[in-house]
Structure formats: C-alpha cells, structure tokens
Amino acid sequence: MLALNNLQILYDRAIEAVRDVSLQVPAGSIVALLGSNGAGKSTILKAVSGVLYQEDGEIVSGTIQLDGAALAGSSPRAIVQKGVVQVPEGRALFGTLSVEENLLMGGFTRSRSESAAGLERVYAMFPRVKERRSQVSGYLSGGEQQMVAIGRALMGDPKLLMLDEPSLGLAPQIVETIFDAIISLNKDSGLTVLLVEQNAQLALQTAAYGYIIENGRIVLDGPAEKLRANDDVQEFYLGFSGGERKSMRDVKHYKRRKRWLS
Template sequence: MLSITNLQVFYDHAVEAVRDVSLEVGAGRIVALLGSNGAGKSTVLKAISGVLYPEEGAITGGVIAYGGRPIGKLPPHEIVRLGLVQVPEGRRLFDTLTVEENLLMGGYARPAGESSAAMARIFGMFPAIEAHRHRVSGYLSGGQQQMVAIGRALMGEPKMLLLDEPSLGLAPQIITEIFQAIRRLRDERGLTVLLVEQNAQLALSVADYGYIMERGRIVMDDTPQKLLANDDVKEFYLGVQDGGERRSMRDIKHYKRRKRWLS
C-alpha cells in the first residue's frame, strides 16, 4: 500500500534529517517505525503527509508511493483525500472547539448522515470521551485528547493511519486502551497503520513488522519476534543486558553508542 524508496529530507537546505530511507507498509498491517528522539521518525511521517513546508523541510531525493502512485509532490489535502491521514505528535486539537466539533472537522467532507454514524462508532470505540462530547477539548486530560485526535482522523474513513507517538505523556492504563483500539482497527476493519514510537516494547506488541531508525536512516528491520530477540535491540531499546538483567536509566542515558549496525 505504501512504499518509500531512498527517501532523503533536508531542513533549510542544510540539515539532512532523513538519509536513504526505504520501507514498505502492506495493506491491513501495522508497521512500527522505532528509534530514539531525533532519529528522523516524525520527519518521515511529515514527508508522507506533505507537511514538511512549515518547518522549511523538503524532500530532496527518493520516492514515496501510495497505492502505486507517487505522492511526494502532492499537497496535504490531496493526500488526505487519497485516504492517508496522520495523527500528529502532541494531539494538535482545536482547543477552543468541543469534542464533537473536533470530530466533525475530521469528517467535514462527508454527508451529515454519514458523519453521525461515524461519530457513533468512535464513541463506541472510546466511551471515555462520549460523556465529554460537548466539552471544550482544551480542558480534557491528555489521554482523552489523544482519543479525540485518533477519532478525528477516523472520521474521514481513512485507508491508512499515520500515528506519531500516541503513547507520549499518557498514563499506562490509557496507553493500554489506545493500543487495544489500534489493534482492533486492524483486526476488525482492516485499517493499515504506520506507527511511530520510542517505546519499542509497546509498539512491537501490536505490530506485524518493525523498522528501527538511527541518525536519519534505517539500521534494522524484521518481524517483532526477531527484533525483540535481538541483543542490540534488547540492550539499547529495552534496557536489558545479557542474562536478562535490566539496566538502570542512568546507564542507558550514558552508554556509548557501540551498536554493531553503526560500526
């Protein structure tokens, strides 16, 4: 469904943020794009969605194809109409609008009757926000805002969802609920998902395949089972040393990057 070949992205014609990234996302699959902060994951999503320009970013090489059609030069609204919708990091709701109004914005191009049915499905998926449907979204909790953000994206009945750090800053119970919903969207509706996450264990628990980015390029890709069994992934992303001993956060923050894939 989505194919990226040798993608290169620069910011302000000077800073190379993404270098020769290639990946595939098949229809009806969840693919995780993992990596530390600053690895280039969000830049890949912005390139796919056509929203690099506000930050003086530009695609300088490679091809992004969706359904066999190159989309690297399309404006964002045309990409959305093709069925590819992003949920950005930090939710980015219309804070002064109510929950219901935010959802309606996501389905603005749909007939009123279809929007009502879509909203009912979203409230069924996230019952925690239905009671707040007439509340201004800026006053919701972080978890409720994330549910509204995902719901707003789903209002347009997308074929593929791009999720940027959906677990960021949320309580464990809310994270579990959101990731259960992501899994159901794949299993019950066949929705395709490209999931960007720093939490490797969490992302790989729902993914069908995973890629790891470092310093703007893909350094490893495999099934979740093989990635979770890899010694480098266990040490640098799960904080586990040989023998199953979990490293302290202090050790993780101060390790020297001796990853074999960067040698």
Template sequence: MRLPWSITAASLERAAMLTITNLQVYYDRAVEALRDASFEVQAGQIVALLGSNGAGKSTVLKSISGVLYPEDGEILGGSIAYEGTSLAGLAPHEIVRRGIVQVPEGRRLFDKLTVEENLLMGGYSRPLGEINAALDQVFTLFPDVKQHRSRVSGYLSGGQQQMVAIGRALMSRPRLLLLDEPSLGLAPQIIAEIFGAIRRLRDEQKMTVLLVEQNAQLALSVADYGYIMERGRVVLDGEPSKLLSNEDVKEFYLGMGAGVDQRRSMRDVKHYKRRKRWLS
C-alpha cells in the first residue's frame, strides 16, 4: 500500500530536492556557525551529514526549518532552495506545509500529553478524514508505539519517545524528513529498530531523509550519500564506500586509523588534524 507521504515518480526525476549554496549563519552576529556550507540532497535518498560536536550540523537543519531565531541565529549569506524555490523568509509553519519536517535532537515531545495526542499534534494540518489512516501507518512502522498510545509520553523510555517523535513528524506528510541525532543516548537494539524504520521509509515509500549523526559508521550503513562537516563547512563528500575507505575518516570518525593503538600526545593529535587533506 502506498502511504500518503510517499514521493511520486515525477518528483524523483528532479536533479536535487534540496540545494544549499554557500550558507553563512551567525549567532548574535558574532559567532560564526556556518561558513560557505554547500551540499545537495537528491530526492528519494538518505543523505548523511556527519561531523563532530560544533561542526554546524544542527545549525544546517535549523536553517532549513526556519527555526534559528530562538537562539538568535541568522542567515547572513548563501541560499537554501527546495525543489528550485528559495526558502528565504518563510515561517516555520510555511516550510512544514511545503513538506519539510524536522525531528529535533532530544525528541521534544509534549511530555504531559499521551502518545496519541502527540501524534495528533503532528497531523494538525491534515484533513480530519486522513488522520486515522495516518495513525495506522505510524503504528505499522512502529508497533511499539501503538501499544503505548494511551500512555503519557513523559513516562516512555528514550527509544519509545524517539519513535513517537518520528511518528509525529510523519503525521504531517513530509516529503523531506530531517533527523537530528536519532541514535543519541539509545540502546543498540532500539537504534537498530529506528534505523530499520528509516530504511523502510526510503525503500518502500521513496521518502527523502537528511540524517544528522555523530555515529558515522551507523549513518553510512543506511545512507546513499554522505557529507562531512568541519568548522562550519563541508569538507568531504561521497558515497558511503568512498568515505568508509578514506584514511582520515577512519582515523577520526570510525576509530580505525593506523595510529589508534598508539599513545600520542595532544600536540601530535593537533598536528595530525592540521594536516588533514580537507583542511590543507
């Protein structure tokens, strides 16, 4: 059965669903979070955006979703185009209506509402006649959520809350799903279930996913393409096989470099970082 949030064949023919070009973002007009960040997201793919803490990954998602303002963030340069149309100046709810929905880091559920009430909040923009079908589709993707539909969400485990957060996003029929650190703080078994659901959204529904993750091995195991960010800009990109074979990626993101088993001083580490190919 084709779910209502699936992508049509016509949309898959477009070269890029999302194009970010030379994006510059500052906080308080003083702290540079992104500098000339550029990348593309092809329709129907899972694209991984990787990098360490502070690299700018979450800022990219907030820029796309139009939610920089709570932290005094501002786009001061560059562009974000969704299906060839600029997102500049659009309010967050307008961006959601265009089919872009973000699942933020930390889930951020309405913890005093039940699971079902949280899901219904995600589907507020849909016709009433579609709500029950949308709920059934979320419950099919996450059977564990259905079992707890009447529980107050604040009493759920972290993994269950993450499933509800993703389900809430799916209720609004996204065409581009933005996931911010979905594996953070979760047990391996729950992570496997959540990433299995992400694969299903791509494989069965042709949904486009922009996945922000610190766990590079995990992200690249499901991604069709990946970008690595350092210091607010994209420094390396390629298909997962290319990134997994890169020596610098192995060293700093996979823990597989030649020097991993040798003790090195912080000075040596900093020197190595400075000589990384993408920063030379």
C-alpha cells in the first residue's frame, strides 16, 4: 500500500532530518517505526501527510507512493481524500470545541449520513468518548483526548492510519484500551496501520513488521518477532541483556551503530 523509496528530507534547506529511507507498509498490516526522539519518525509521517511545509521542510529526493501512485506533492486535503490519515503526537485537538465537534471535523470530506455512521462507530469503540461527547475537549484527560484524536481520524474512513506516539504520557490501562482498539480495527476491518512509537516492547507486540531509525536512517528492520529476539534490540530498546536490566548510559553508542550498519 504505502512505499517510501530512498527518501531524503531537509529542513530550512540545510538540516538533513531523513536520509535515504525506504520502507513498506503492506495493505492490511500493522508496521512499527521505532526510534528515539529526534530520529526522524515524525518527519516521515509529516512527509506522507503532506504537511512538511508548515515547518519549512521539503523532500529533496526519493518517492512516496500509495498503491503505486505518487503521493508526494499532493495537498494535505487530497491525501486525506485518498485515505491516508494521521493522528499527530500530542493529539492536536481543537481545545475549545466539544468532543463531538472535534469528531465531526475529522469527517469533513464525507456526507452527513456517512458522518453519522462514523460517530456511531467511534462511540461503540470508545464508550467513554460517547459519555463526554458534549464536553469541551480541552478539559478531557490525556487518555480521553487520545481516544478522541483516534476517533477523529477514523471519521475519515481511512485506508491507512498513521499514529504518532499514541502511548505517550498515558496510564497503562488507557494504553491497553487504545492498542486493543488498534488491533481490533486491523483484524476486523483490515485497516492498515503505520505505528510510530518509542515504546518498542508495546509496538513490537502489536505490529507484524518493524523498522528502527536512528539519526534519520533505517538501521534495522524485520518481522516483529525477529526484532524482539535480536540481541541489540533487546539491549538498547527493550532494556534487557542476558536477563538483566541495562542502562543506555552503560553502552557505547558507536558500537551498535557499527554492528547494525556494517
């Protein structure tokens, strides 16, 4: 479905944020993109969504394709109409609007009847959102806001849902609810998901395939089960080595870079 080929992205025509990145998100799959802060994960999602211009970013080489057709260069509205929807980091709700008004904003490309059906779908998935539908979204808890943000994205009936750090700052019980919903959407309706996460353990339990990005480059990829068993991933992303908890501060960064990029 989604294919990035040798993608290079610059900010302010000087700062290289992404270098020679290629990745595939097959239709009906969940693919995880893992990495630390500043690795380039969010930049990739913004490139796919067509919103790099908001931060003076631009694609200088490479391609982005959806079902074999070029996606880069399309307007954000056109990209949404093609079925690609992003849930941004930090939720980015309209804080002064009610929950239901936020949801309806997500269905702006759809008919009134389709929007009504979309609301019922979201309310069935997240009963807590239905309970809060008349409340001002800015007063919701972080977990409730994340549910609304995902619900707003689903209102557009996406083919590809991109999630940027959906677990960030949330209580474990809320995270479980959200990831159960993601898995159900994938299994029950075949929704394709590109999941950006720092929580590697959670992401690799959810996804079928994963990519690890560092300093704007993909340094490792493979089936999620294989990545979970990889010694380097266990040590540096899952925090275990030989059954003991390890600290990133105890490890020389260049050593794993040398292993992964050799």
